[in-house]
Amino acid sequence: MQNITIHTIVNNELYIRTIPVNMTLLQFLREDLHLTGTKEGCDEGECGACTVLVDGHPMNSCLVLAAEMDGKHVLTVEGLAEDGRLHPLQEAFLEVGAVQCGYCTPGMLLSGIAMLNLYPHPTREQIRKEMEGNICRCTGYERIADAILLASERLAGETEAH
Amino acid sequence: MLPKFDLYMPTDLAEACRLKGEGAKVVAGGTDVFVNMHGGKDRSDKVVDVKNIPQLQGHSFSPENGLDLGALTTHRDIELWDVIKKHYRAMFEGCSRVGSVQIRTRGTLGGNICNGAPSADSIGPMMVHDAAVVVAGPANERIVPLKDFYLGLKQLDMKEDEILKRILIPAPKAHSGSFYIKYTRRNAMDLALLGVSAYVELDGDILKTVRIALTTAAPTPIRAEKTEALLIGKPASEALLTAAGKTVLTESHPRSSWRSSAEFRLALLEELTVQALQEAIAQAKEA
Known part of the structure; x- marks a missing residue:
């Protein structure tokens, strides 16, 4: 066909x-x-x-x-956004300045969300390993990892609140 | 943009064999085939997607029979499976270092075996765990030890109308351990510049069984059987492992490529063979 x-x-x-x-x-x-x-x-x-x-x-x-x-x-x-509210990982990316040119950001967000589903409390080392397939040519990796850690804390807080 | 092709998505294995016999390109995860098509290296006008064939799906483990892996088992399936980390450590080390999460989620063991790259990270570890592949034709099937499956560069012991169906790996033995060391220039998203897999079974201090496989050390993934013979039946002393590192050089044929010179690969082979054996022995002592 x-x-x-x-x-x-x-x-x-x-x-x-x-x-x-x-x-x-x-x-x-x-x-x-x-x-x-x-x-x-x-x-x-x-x-x-x-x-x-x-x-x-x-x-x-x-x-x-x-x-x-x-x-x-x-x-x-x-x-990712629900009811006009950004996903917690998107919010974290904005807050810590994990976006420079932005071209890698959609892929980073999706990989990040998949990782947080698998490892809700990742270490920085785990983040580096799990995100290895997403390249940022502005090389803003530190803040991307910061944002994922921040989102993981907030998502864990949300789960506890329920 | 991928070139134009006719796509077939059979659920019947015999139908897939027939299509392959007619020249259709087999695709599972597409992490080799579609990359080659994007790059213009593959212009197949027929593609058969085998993901809907039940006989190629699923994977299971039993302490008696070991692993029964459908050819469609992904590298990510292996990476995240606790049985593998515990009993087949070399496979964890190999499969968890293929490409990226995205590639491992799509790329299959069957695809890695049939692509037959000398640098394939899953093959050496499966070889040292004594894997065999079940190859199915339109009428019957046969079992081939993985170490005998490679006839030459990208040449497989598989007929035009045969498809790799499953991979069988024996149950882990008592006091056994394995390891795989992949040497790369960067930590992520890189092909093995060199790789060494080792498997040992210990009887006290004696190396009862040893299997070693080399990655990117020859036109195909290979076993280092001379080195294995040197080691078997002897106590695992430092001097013996050092000798193994020398012997392995006599049965490998790495080439120079843009990634590395042959000389550097030989230096790595000597060193990594010792390290992989040490790690496998450490695993065996813990087991």
């Missing part, structure tokens, strides 16, 4: 689309759904700028076919 119809949920919204089978998930998000928050960097899985979560798992969307997304849940940076 050269085209395929997929039913996929992106940021909690169902999309039914017929697409060419050689379309990457990255192209599908940006060019078909016009969700341009997800960035293209290297287009070969090295930089992590295109990271999104598929069923909760971080993937380089440049190396995933949109055709594989039938029945899957995709989360992009556009889906």
